[in-house]
Amino acid sequence: MIPTLLVISILTFVIIQLPPGDYLSNQLQELKAQGESASAVAKIAFYREQYSLDKPMIEQYAIWMGFWPGPNGFSGLLQGDWGHSFAYDLPVSEVLGDRMLLSFVVNFSTVIFIYLVAFPIGVYSATRQYSIGDYGFTLIGYLGLATPNFLLAMVLLYYFNVYFGISIGGLMDEEYIDQPWSMDKIMSVLDHMIIPVIVIGTSGTAAMIRRLRANLLDELQKQYVTTAKAKGVPRIRALVKYPIRMSLNPFIADIGNLLPDVISGSVIVSAVLSLPTAGPMLLEALRNQDQYLAGSFLMFLALLTVIGMFISDLLLAALDPRIRLSGGATK
Amino acid sequence: MSNVLLVRDLKVEFRVAEGTVKAVDGVSFRVPEGKTVALVGESGSGKSVISQAIMSILPRTAHITKGEIIFFDPMKPGNFYDIAKLKPDSREMRSIRGGRITIIFQEPMTSLSPLHTIGNQISEALHLHHRKTKEEGLELTRDMLRLVGFPNPEEAVHSYPFELSGGLRQRAMIAMAMICHPALLIADEPTTALDVTIQAQILDLMQSLQKRLKMAILLITHDLGVVASMADEVVVMYHGKVMEQGALEDIFKDPRHPYLKALLKAVPRFHMKEGERLTPIREIMRDRNSRFLEQANPRGAIGKEEKPILEVSKLTKTFETRKGTFFGSGKKQTVTAVDQVSFFIKTGECLGLVGESGCGKTTLSKMIMRAISATDGSIAYNDRGRDLDVLSLEGQDLFDYRNKVQFIFQDPFSSLNPRMTVFDIISEPLVIHNIGTQREREETVKELMNLVGLDVRFLRRYPHSFSGGQRQRIGIARALALKPDLLICDEPVSALDVSIQAQILNLLKDLQKELGLTYLFISHNLAVVDYIADRIAVMCQGRLVETAPRDELFRNPVHPYTKRLLAAVPEPDPNYRLDFSHLVSEKASNPGLWPHPFTVDQDRSPVMMDIGEGHFVRVEEGTSISELQAS
Numbered sequence: 001m002i003p004t005l006l007v008i009s010i011l012t013f014v015i016i017q018l019p020p021g022d023y024l025s026n027q028l029q030e031l032k033a034q035g036e037s038a039s040a041v042a043k044i045a046f047y048r049e050q051y052s053l054d055k056p057m058i059e060q061y062a063i064w065m066g067f068w069p070g071p072n073g074f075s076g077l078l079q080g081d082w083g084h085s086f087a088y089d090l091p092v093s094e095v096l097g098d099r100m101l102l103s104f105v106v107n108f109s110t111v112i113f114i115y116l117v118a119f120p121i122g123v124y125s126a127t128r129q130y131s132i133g134d135y136g137f138t139l140i141g142y143l144g145l146a147t148p149n150f151l152l153a154m155v156l157l158y159y160f161n162v163y164f165g166i167s168i169g170g171l172m173d174e175e176y177i178d179q180p181w182s183m184d185k186i187m188s189v190l191d192h193m194i195i196p197v198i199v200i201g202t203s204g205t206a207a208m209i210r211r212l213r214a215n216l217l218d219e220l221q222k223q224y225v226t227t228a229k230a231k232g233v234p235r236i237r238a239l240v241k242y243p244i245r246m247s248l249n250p251f252i253a254d255i256g257n258l259l260p261d262v263i264s265g266s267v268i269v270s271a272v273l274s275l276p277t278a279g280p281m282l283l284e285a286l287r288n289q290d291q292y293l294a295g296s297f298l299m300f301l302a303l304l305t306v307i308g309m310f311i312s313d314l315l316l317a318a319l320d321p322r323i324r325l326s327g328g329a330t331k
Numbered sequence: 332m333s334n335v336l337l338v339r340d341l342k343v344e345f346r347v348a349e350g351t352v353k354a355v356d357g358v359s360f361r362v363p364e365g366k367t368v369a370l371v372g373e374s375g376s377g378k379s380v381i382s383q384a385i386m387s388i389l390p391r392t393a394h395i396t397k398g399e400i401i402f403f404d405p406m407k408p409g410n411f412y413d414i415a416k417l418k419p420d421s422r423e424m425r426s427i428r429g430g431r432i433t434i435i436f437q438e439p440m441t442s443l444s445p446l447h448t449i450g451n452q453i454s455e456a457l458h459l460h461h462r463k464t465k466e467e468g469l470e471l472t473r474d475m476l477r478l479v480g481f482p483n484p485e486e487a488v489h490s491y492p493f494e495l496s497g498g499l500r501q502r503a504m505i506a507m508a509m510i511c512h513p514a515l516l517i518a519d520e521p522t523t524a525l526d527v528t529i530q531a532q533i534l535d536l537m538q539s540l541q542k543r544l545k546m547a548i549l550l551i552t553h554d555l556g557v558v559a560s561m562a563d564e565v566v567v568m569y570h571g572k573v574m575e576q577g578a579l580e581d582i583f584k585d586p587r588h589p590y591l592k593a594l595l596k597a598v599p600r601f602h603m604k605e606g607e608r609l610t611p612i613r614e615i616m617r618d619r620n621s622r623f624l625e626q627a628n629p630r631g632a633i634g635k636e637e638k639p640i641l642e643v644s645k646l647t648k649t650f651e652t653r654k655g656t657f658f659g660s661g662k663k664q665t666v667t668a669v670d671q672v673s674f675f676i677k678t679g680e681c682l683g684l685v686g687e688s689g690c691g692k693t694t695l696s697k698m699i700m701r702a703i704s705a706t707d708g709s710i711a712y713n714d715r716g717r718d719l720d721v722l723s724l725e726g727q728d729l730f731d732y733r734n735k736v737q738f739i740f741q742d743p744f745s746s747l748n749p750r751m752t753v754f755d756i757i758s759e760p761l762v763i764h765n766i767g768t769q770r771e772r773e774e775t776v777k778e779l780m781n782l783v784g785l786d787v788r789f790l791r792r793y794p795h796s797f798s799g800g801q802r803q804r805i806g807i808a809r810a811l812a813l814k815p816d817l818l819i820c821d822e823p824v825s826a827l828d829v830s831i832q833a834q835i836l837n838l839l840k841d842l843q844k845e846l847g848l849t850y851l852f853i854s855h856n857l858a859v860v861d862y863i864a865d866r867i868a869v870m871c872q873g874r875l876v877e878t879a880p881r882d883e884l885f886r887n888p889v890h891p892y893t894k895r896l897l898a899a900v901p902e903p904d905p906n907y908r909l910d911f912s913h914l915v916s917e918k919a920s921n922p923g924l925w926p927h928p929f930t931v932d933q934d935r936s937p938v939m940m941d942i943g944e945g946h947f948v949r950v951e952e953g954t955s956i957s958e959l960q961a962s
Contacts, residue, residue, distance in 0.1 A: 223436060224443055227442045229428075230428060230434045231429035231456040232460065234425065
């Protein structure tokens, strides 16, 4: 896990550094073009030194990670310092803080939504293969896969507003923005989350339904299902105890895959719905080469993914004795 | 005697996209209380469909269109149920299924759920049909596991199927079927996937349980040997119809129907006359004037002086395994799969290699093919006078060696690429070795098809449109394409029906004669090996224990393991029923428990000793021949 994160951090940093220039030099150019005062130029020079942008890339990386003492001593990701966002002129942690929490909430709810919807439909489709219901869900699933998310977002926004009177845009009503958390604020957030969760979740749900259906269909052919039937186990119980249990494996293994998918998939939707989640900010940070913001951000995503994978591995081991008990063998 | 089951004029149809298929067509038979009735037939004869109809677990496309399946429950005299009319999901049917009628399947590997413990799966059957507390259930499960011969029932309850051997899984399956004390047990090919020795144990177990619990058995099988050893009455099926039925003795002594007669002639058995040929039910029509035979360059006849074509000495292969725990992998363990094996194959002969699964036969053959590396030892190949050290071949030499030794696989289904046409499959070796022009390859492939008796018009087809026997012939044609001198056949007929077995065995025999081939024939079926091999080597737990010319081995087996292997083969003759009392359960395949002077353990490692007439036995050094004859 730790080596993986290390490699990811190197890749992230290199990729962010690949385009020529950096935020400060761009800024400098702009200021010069505007004929700005020397004080601004001096401030930029101060930043350049403060955040060691004048050093070679490897050193910058080491300082960012906290392997190497920078101008402020050891202070990098390892020490919990996420760096400074030039665009906002604030520490990264402050910029991200609330947004990260909100985007985590949105994405987590989306994953739950995907599982809750996909599971019963997948089971239904598999057990009643080629029935009208199966075809219906398949059709809806494909529609979900094929419709661009942002389009769906706009359509839903319109109808929810017209028919249910749910206000559009944002993740909470205006009056709660920048207010401390309260019960009303939470309710308002929940209210606003319905649309984003549905929109972001549709394509994931559709894919998950197909996957679960295929898995379960495979399992239903297996001999042990017949054995269970031959024992006289009632239909539903036989279904839940044996094949569904077996087809859970890929379901769980997907947790790790789902997280980055959901997060990157939600960027455009967040932009359309103007959600104060982290997605749009990442886009912006990457565009104007706000390197510490973007870097920390990507690292955070990587961390989420790796943790998701780790959790799914643990769950798999707990669920499947074959994974738990059979070790590796050499040929 | 009263009946447990009465099937009357049963018709089952499959409704599929292509139309209706009559799987069972007017079948009537009965199963008397406490007796064993055998349902015999090839695959596709509808015997398994009957078992599914009785259990009411037919696939969705199948429908019972006519007839009755009447079940008389001995526990409730006077009552009977017509299973054909009961709804599969009804309460009555559920209580019969699994409670009063139970079933064991062919595949012990897949018929148990891999995610639940044995104890959980067995006690589930009990709790479904009887009101018992959890503790009582566990206790009964343990008793049942002890009864079916689990060495350690206390632990077995908590073990998962993948931790058990095939034989033990089938025992667990039997325990599951028996725990409710059913009136009728349906055994659908219960031993087909098992080794002969394990088969004998399972059959023995079924018989003793039958006596103890007074139940009837409906035994579904294609193995006439098993039928002769187990059944009281026999029903012979072909294409969904009953061909002949009657008491065991009558059926075997006086077969009337031509199909049954043909079936009896197609089975390889001991006591066959020298040079007697099996008569397959459907003979392969071969073009004996194939030009491939003329072009072939058979090795000269066996000269006494010539060195053996293959000489294996002290070949050893060890594997390292790790047993995992929840937190990563544990200690390394070394498993010796092949332990100092030495033997030779003379030019033009067929050496049969016999042993139970897991004894290292396949590992051995793969090392000869250079498909896996050997840990120690050497293999010498005599390439028409030129000696090759097989294990040290590299690059071009190794590439050329592959020309000379070819392989025929056990499973004709997975050994052919489903996305290649037959032409591509057979010509692939020629392409890889860059032999001939495109036109010449086409010619060769056509002649190979003639040689194995397949129509050249099939060349554009894909493997899925062929039957198992035809596929195996495609595999043989592919192996012959490079005109090899040595063919390794790894259980080439064990996945095939009896009637097809005879075809393939005869084909292999003819090809050997015509092309001057040398065979290493690997099998666990002694009757098959007896039919085709000149010399036989017996292998157990990675070691050879006895090698001898065929007649000598069958007349005078010396090693206790060989004796047991011979005793475990059921013969298709009611006069030679298996003598279960002779089968000492686990003892004979554990080298540590063999009697002196055969014992193999940490202190004693016997060597192969010549006892005359080309007969070698693994005994302790210094043992006299007379001592062996006495034992």
